[in-house]
Amino acid sequence: xxxxxxxxxxxxxxxxxxxxxxxxxxxxxxxxxxxxxxxxxxxxxxxxxxxxxxxxxxxxxxxxxxxxxxxxxxxxxxxxxxxxxxxxxxxxxxxxxxxxxxxxxxxxxxxxxxxxxxxxxxxxxxxxxxxxxxxxxxxxxxxxxxxxxxxxxxxxxxxxxxxxxxxxxxxxxxxxxxxxxxxxxxxxxxxxxxxxxxxxxxxxxxxxxxxxxxxxxxxxxxxxxxxxxxxxxxxxxxxxxxxxxxxxxxxxxxxxxxxxxxxxxxxxxxxxxxxxxxxxxxxxxxxxxxxxxxxxxxxxxxxxxxxxxxxxxxxxxxxxxxxxxxxxxxxxxxxxxxxxxxx
Numbered sequence: 001x002x003x004x005x006x007x008x009x010x011x012x013x014x015x016x017x018x019x020x021x022x023x024x025x026x027x028x029x030x031x032x033x034x035x036x037x038x039x040x041x042x043x044x045x046x047x048x049x050x051x052x053x054x055x056x057x058x059x060x061x062x063x064x065x066x067x068x069x070x071x072x073x074x075x076x077x078x079x080x081x082x083x084x085x086x087x088x089x090x091x092x093x094x095x096x097x098x099x100x101x102x103x104x105x106x107x108x109x110x111x112x113x114x115x116x117x118x119x120x121x122x123x124x125x126x127x128x129x130x131x132x133x134x135x136x137x138x139x140x141x142x143x144x145x146x147x148x149x150x151x152x153x154x155x156x157x158x159x160x161x162x163x164x165x166x167x168x169x170x171x172x173x174x175x176x177x178x179x180x181x182x183x184x185x186x187x188x189x190x191x192x193x194x195x196x197x198x199x200x201x202x203x204x205x206x207x208x209x210x211x212x213x214x215x216x217x218x219x220x221x222x223x224x225x226x227x228x229x230x231x232x233x234x235x236x237x238x239x240x241x242x243x244x245x246x247x248x249x250x251x252x253x254x255x256x257x258x259x260x261x262x263x264x265x266x267x268x269x270x271x272x273x274x275x276x277x278x279x280x281x282x283x284x285x286x287x288x289x290x291x292x293x294x295x296x297x298x299x300x301x302x303x304x305x306x307x308x309x310x311x312x313x314x315x316x317x318x319x320x321x322x323x324x325x326x327x328x329x330x331x332x333x334x335x336x337x338x339x340x341x342x343x
Contacts, residue, residue, distance in 0.1 A: 066114065074107065108125060255319070273320075317332075
């Protein structure tokens with residue numbers, strides 16, 4: 001009797017399992033993805049990056065992957081299987097080539113299948129940016145340098161991703177500031193030098209580095225902390241009015257003798273030189289007030305100011321002045337002229 005009951009239980013289980021299989025096979029196929037978004041992070045230029053996802057038939061029958069179509073030629077997609085039984089999985093490999101852009105981006109591809117509810121399944125491919133060869137550090141900061149410590153030296157290097165050709169070297173460098181020079185060694189090592197005759201005050205410039213057909217700009221900053229200081233150390237004039245307003249904007253800069261306890265009229269201005277970008281737009285005159293010596297910058301908007309469409313004008317004013325000990329010093333003062341929108 002016991003044996004009969006066991007046989008009956010086994011038979012019932014087999015029948016139930018067969019019915020379950022039949023019921024499941026009678027259900028339509030359903031596509032399930034391990035993720036609908038693939039994040040590739042930061043890409044490396046001229047290199048392929050590979051990610052993968054899992055596709056599963058979570059329904060019944062046979063899931064047929066008919067086609068995979070990408071939104072761009074930079075994305076290659078390949079499935080390890082084209083048919084999946086109920087409950088079966090396969091891997092889809094996605095290969096992304098770095099596009100010709102540095103910023104973040106999103107691509108996609110569509111999987112066409114016989115899923116009756118969702119025959120076209122879209123997967124997004126994201127990346128945070130493209131990593132090219134770069135200069136380290138990304139900017140050259142000499143910081144505050146005492147005049148007696150000049151010339152000052154800072155080092156930088158061209159860093160190349162591991163997959164790059166080892167013969168990629170710096171082909172040239174241009175610096176818009178004559179008081180900063182650069183020497184190239186081994187095609188990748190850079191030595192920046194702040195000249196001994198650099199003017200006092202803040203110096204702001206940029207270097208354009210050429211390599212492998214590319215150009216990379218890095219900022220340069222230095223402060224020559226000598227006996228003479230401009231207060232303020234940089235000037236913003238404006239915002240100045242539109243071409244119809246004929247508006248005058250001005251700003252003042254005072255010179256401070258650091259060897260004196262207070263600002264002193266013993267500072268005597270002997271010369272003023274404007275950078276080419278400011279000539280014709282900025283008028284400079286020497287001024288005195290009580291025991292202060294300085295300069296006044298004036299800018300007038302008129303119909304001939306073609307610069308208005310650019311919204312701002314940048315340059316430098318080099319002031320030569322003598323201190324109480326009759327020594328002459330050059331003070332560099334960065335200037336920005338800001339215009340209102342003429343529209």
